[in-house]
Amino acid sequence: MAGSDIPSVSEEDRGSSVVVLAALCVRYLPLAIMLAVWELVGRSGLVSQQMLPGIGAIAAAFLDLLQSGELIVNAWRSLSRAATGLGLAVLIGMAVGLLMATRPMFRTFINPLVRILYPMPKSALIPLVMIWFGLGDASKIFLIFLGCLLPVIVSAYNGARGVNPFIIWSASSLGASKDEILREIILPAALPDILSGCRTALAFSFILMVSSEFVIAKDGLGFLIGSLGDGGNYPAMFAVILSVAGTGFVADRLFGSFASHRLRWKEQA
Amino acid sequence: MTADFGIKIEGVSHAYSSGQGQRAAGTLALKQTDLVIHNHEFHALLGPSGCGKSTLLYLIGGFIPVQTGSISTQKGPVTAPGPDRSIVFQNFALFPWKTVLENVMYGLQKKGLPDAECRDIAQAHIKLVQLSGFEQAYPSQLSGGMQQRAAIARTLAVDPDILLMDEPFGALDAQTRRVMQEELRMIWKRRPKTVVFVTHDVHEAVFLADRISIMSARPGRIEHQIETGLGLERDESTLTDRRFVELGEQIWRLVREQAVLASRGGL
Amino acid sequence: MSPYSASDYRDQLLQTLVLAGLASLWEVSSRAGWVHPFLLPPLSDVLVRLFTDMQSGAVFVDLGLTLYRALTGFMIAAMLAVPLGLLMARRRGVQWFFDPLISIGFPMPKIAFVPIFILWFDIYDTSKVIMITFSCFFPIVTATYSGTSQIDKWPLWSARSLGATESQLLREIILPLASPAILTGLQIALPVGMITTIVTEMLMGGSGVGGAMIAAGRFADSVGVFAGIIEIAILGMVVIRGLDWLRARMLVWHPENRSY
Numbered sequence: 091m092a093g094s095d096i097p098s099v100s101e102e103d104r105g106s107s108v109v110v111l112a113a114l115c116v117r118y119l120p121l122a123i124m125l126a127v128w129e130l131v132g133r134s135g136l137v138s139q140q141m142l143p144g145i146g147a148i149a150a151a152f153l154d155l156l157q158s159g160e161l162i163v164n165a166w167r168s169l170s171r172a173a174t175g176l177g178l179a180v181l182i183g184m185a186v187g188l189l190m191a192t193r194p195m196f197r198t199f200i201n202p203l204v205r206i207l208y209p210m211p212k213s214a215l216i217p218l219v220m221i222w223f224g225l226g227d228a229s230k231i232f233l234i235f236l237g238c239l240l241p242v243i244v245s246a247y248n249g250a251r252g253v254n255p256f257i258i259w260s261a262s263s264l265g266a267s268k269d270e271i272l273r274e275i276i277l278p279a280a281l282p283d284i285l286s287g288c289r290t291a292l293a294f295s296f297i298l299m300v301s302s303e304f305v306i307a308k309d310g311l312g313f314l315i316g317s318l319g320d321g322g323n324y325p326a327m328f329a330v331i332l333s334v335a336g337t338g339f340v341a342d343r344l345f346g347s348f349a350s351h352r353l354r355w356k357e358q359a
Numbered sequence: 360m361t362a363d364f365g366i367k368i369e370g371v372s373h374a375y376s377s378g379q380g381q382r383a384a385g386t387l388a389l390k391q392t393d394l395v396i397h398n399h400e401f402h403a404l405l406g407p408s409g410c411g412k413s414t415l416l417y418l419i420g421g422f423i424p425v426q427t428g429s430i431s432t433q434k435g436p437v438t439a440p441g442p443d444r445s446i447v448f449q450n451f452a453l454f455p456w457k458t459v460l461e462n463v464m465y466g467l468q469k470k471g472l473p474d475a476e477c478r479d480i481a482q483a484h485i486k487l488v489q490l491s492g493f494e495q496a497y498p499s500q501l502s503g504g505m506q507q508r509a510a511i512a513r514t515l516a517v518d519p520d521i522l523l524m525d526e527p528f529g530a531l532d533a534q535t536r537r538v539m540q541e542e543l544r545m546i547w548k549r550r551p552k553t554v555v556f557v558t559h560d561v562h563e564a565v566f567l568a569d570r571i572s573i574m575s576a577r578p579g580r581i582e583h584q585i586e587t588g589l590g591l592e593r594d595e596s597t598l599t600d601r602r603f604v605e606l607g608e609q610i611w612r613l614v615r616e617q618a619v620l621a622s623r624g625g626l
Numbered sequence: 627m628s629p630y631s632a633s634d635y636r637d638q639l640l641q642t643l644v645l646a647g648l649a650s651l652w653e654v655s656s657r658a659g660w661v662h663p664f665l666l667p668p669l670s671d672v673l674v675r676l677f678t679d680m681q682s683g684a685v686f687v688d689l690g691l692t693l694y695r696a697l698t699g700f701m702i703a704a705m706l707a708v709p710l711g712l713l714m715a716r717r718r719g720v721q722w723f724f725d726p727l728i729s730i731g732f733p734m735p736k737i738a739f740v741p742i743f744i745l746w747f748d749i750y751d752t753s754k755v756i757m758i759t760f761s762c763f764f765p766i767v768t769a770t771y772s773g774t775s776q777i778d779k780w781p782l783w784s785a786r787s788l789g790a791t792e793s794q795l796l797r798e799i800i801l802p803l804a805s806p807a808i809l810t811g812l813q814i815a816l817p818v819g820m821i822t823t824i825v826t827e828m829l830m831g832g833s834g835v836g837g838a839m840i841a842a843g844r845f846a847d848s849v850g851v852f853a854g855i856i857e858i859a860i861l862g863m864v865v866i867r868g869l870d871w872l873r874a875r876m877l878v879w880h881p882e883n884r885s886y
Contacts, residue, residue: 120723121730141746198637202645206859209866211820214836214858216828217843217851222665256452259422260510262440264466264517278456296735297818301825304740305840312738319741327741335734342733355456355497 143325152329160314161333168299168310169337171227175234176295180288183239187246188280192272204243212237212298216305230302230310237298238291245287249280282356285349292345296338364433365521365553366396366419371428372578373414388414390578392428396570399551401544403558403568405610407618411579412557413525419555420446420523432521442466445519449526451506453498459485459509460494466517484512487546504535515546522547524556528563540566544593561611565603566593573613576621583613664848672852679853684838689861691834695751696823696865699758700816707763708808711770712796715804724767732768736761737822740829749830754823761822762815769814773807774800806880809873816869820862835861 125145131137132144139147155161190197190204215233223229253276261275303312311334318327373389388411396402404412417423419430421440430437432444445466453462463484467477485494488508498506507527514522527543528536544567547554558564564571568587575582587606589597597603649669655661656668679685713720714728740757747753777800785799827836835857842850 116722118726120726123723124727194637198640199644202641202648206645206863209817209862210855210859211817211824211862213821213824213828214839214855214862216825217839218855220843221846221848221851254450254452256448256450257454259417259420259440260446260448260452260513261454261465262422263420263442263444263446263523264513265442265469266465270469275454278454281456293733293735297737297821300735300738301821301828304737304825305828315738315741319745324745327745331738331742334738335736338735338738339730339733356499357497 140324143328147325148328148332151323151325152333155326155329161330164309164311164314165333165337167227168303168312171230171310172234172295172299175231175298176238176291178231179235179238179291179295180242183242183287183291184246184277184284186239187243187248187284188250188272188276190243190247191250191280192276200243204240207236208240208244212240212294213301216302219302220306225306225308229306230299233302234295234298237294241287241290241294242284245283245290246280249283249287250276252283253279282353285352289342289345289349292341293338296334296341300334363398364395365398365400366394366555367429367431368392368394368396368415368419369429371415371418371425371430373411373418373423373426387578389418390580392580394572394581394584396553396555398433399553401547401554401556401567401569403556403564403571404574405558405561405564405571405614406574406579407576407614407621408559409577409621410574410617411577412559412574415574415579416446416523416525416555416557419521420444422446434520442470442517443519444521444523445514445517446523446525447507447510447514447527449529451498451503451510451530453506453510453513455498458495458497459490459501459512462498462509463513463516466513470517480516481512484516485509487515488512488542502535503531504539507531507539511543511546515550519552521553521555524554526558527556529558529560536563541594543567548591559614561614562607565589565606565610566597571610573610573617576617582617585610664846667849667852671849672856675849675853676856685857688833688835688838689857691832692823692827692836692858693861693865695754695827695834696758696819699755699823700762700812700819702755703759703762703815703819704766704812706759707766707811708770711767711808711811712774712800712804714767714771715774716796716800721771725771728764728767728771732764736764737825740826744830750832754826754830754832757826758819758822762819765814765818766808766811769811770804770808773810774804776807777803802879806877806882809869809876813866813869813873816865817862820858820865824858 128142129145132139132142143151152161186200190200212233215236219229219233223232257279258271258275261271266274299310300312300315303310304316307313307316311330315327315330315334318324318330371389371392372387375386375388392415394415404415406412414423418425419437421437421444425437434441434443437444454465457465460478460481463481464477467480468474472480482491482494485491488511490505490508490512493501493505493509498509501509507530511527528539531539540563556564556567565587571585571587572581573583573585574580585606587602589600589602589606652666653669656663656666676685710720710724714724715721736757739760743753743757743760747756781799781803782795785795790799823834824836824839827834828840831837831840835854839851839854839858842848842854
């Protein structure tokens, strides 16, 4: 997706840090404009400060939340849930997808479940995980796990099925066994698809983390946003929302650079 | 026990069922094919596209199971792919996530050789195909000709008894193709192996092979077998050799017949 | 459509049997008490509930509202995002302004903004639809922009040399060439839109499947929760299949729909 839009600086500009800085400024000027409009709309009184707190107020609320530890504690709760669910989904999803592509019987048994679960909007399972696992961590981790699992399975399956058969034949004529072909050939060859599935799963993990914490409100960032909103502390609510959005953005970018590092063999000279 | 043949093909027929490849249900690709390829012979399989020459090669390689008839080598009947029969494909089929060196080392590692030895043998073969200096490059960073050299090095490195080549130069431009043909013949002269070389290029077959089998239009069969008799040495001068030119014309007529038949066959 | 062979049919049959097996396992394990019926009410109870709700019409009201909200938000997003994506790829100024905003907005979990939309637009349909539009917008604009930027120059040059003007180029050449990417964007956005619809319904209430389910959950009515899941699963499958169908229709010319 929007992977390659790290500030693009043309070849001849490279080397001059001033030019790079200027290019960065030009690139991110629109963001500054948007922030300025936000601030001006707030100050002009067109919209009440309640509805659109000023940037200063939001920043101050952010610092308060940071100092009181509220933000850190809840962020830790949320992110550890998301990471657990996502991590399990990636491990299991990869294995299931690869096996589906290479073992026809396995595919016959798993495919019906995938076909039912894949198109289902996973947020519909929130009341179910609440019934099954209560209001604690388990319900949210399970929801995130299930939501992230399907994109990983489907991408691993499609990636493994799409592997050039001649590559597999080459490996077997060089003496690789069935297991070695799965681990050493099919897995790396399917990696581009798997990583893009994982990126989708990462986005889902954030969506489901926040959604489940909104609905099953006990703790976590979603809960914090809700309770700040209920209490009318809108600058703080905005601060947490923007922190969540920023964390999602950073996580995606980190994953993107990890993926392009792993896939550096794809780049043309 | 050593047999006097390199590969023996007896009464092999092959039908593609639906769902295998893109062919229609139950297409007969090979019909009652018999062929003996001598030990250390450079043998070309020539024929119009869709005549089943690649199918025959894949059967020898053990990539697709033999349905009727039998194929055997000095090691006995062919049942599965193995490093005694290594293959070079038209589209190179290098492992794109491995460097040239890692690609060439792969088959050696599968033999269970120690890492240092793998590295030495791989380096030697990279040198043999004149790719020294590109050991650490990924396939995507190489030209088509260089990728095919790497693929040939990877295949030769495991020192197969039989070298299978599936239109290996088909994806290369004319100049590169010419250079690669000469180099292949040179490498083969130094390290004689049984080579089965599939192509639809008449002059490539004549230039490279000791013997050529011309296959008929689908269902494929060996229609003619011709000794080229051009001797061991092949180079620039071979191209202007009277025998080379005559053979080329004669074989071209035979192949053309089959190609016309194939296009009438409603493919 | 590719013709199925005998082994494909056998596989289809087996898969159906697997499903039937799972359904019976569900029914039996609940009836026999292997699993507490509150955690997993018998499938037959759930189906009976679905049937009575269908007779009373409640299912159709809920499903209809959910579908209406999801599709309205989705279509507004498409109508805004596709032209913007095309313009970003063709006009440097538009690209300069929107690219940083879109590339920052794309990976953000938009669902976190629900409380802001509640604050601004209250909890009724306007608010829900705007939230759905907001979450569908970014995948569509990103896919349109990147797909349009990657179009080969050859068809454009051909069209130019045949006398096409810039606006004809945009409508008659670029839009069709970008349509696979645009449809992919829509296919990414639709499931996101469905997830968002359900969550907004759960949070803001009002009728709709999401609201009905959360009510069932609060009243510990697990049969109701399962009935809701089945309704949503069917709804999700129908809209996603619908979009797949639309893609096949619109891209008959594309190699992806080649049948051998």
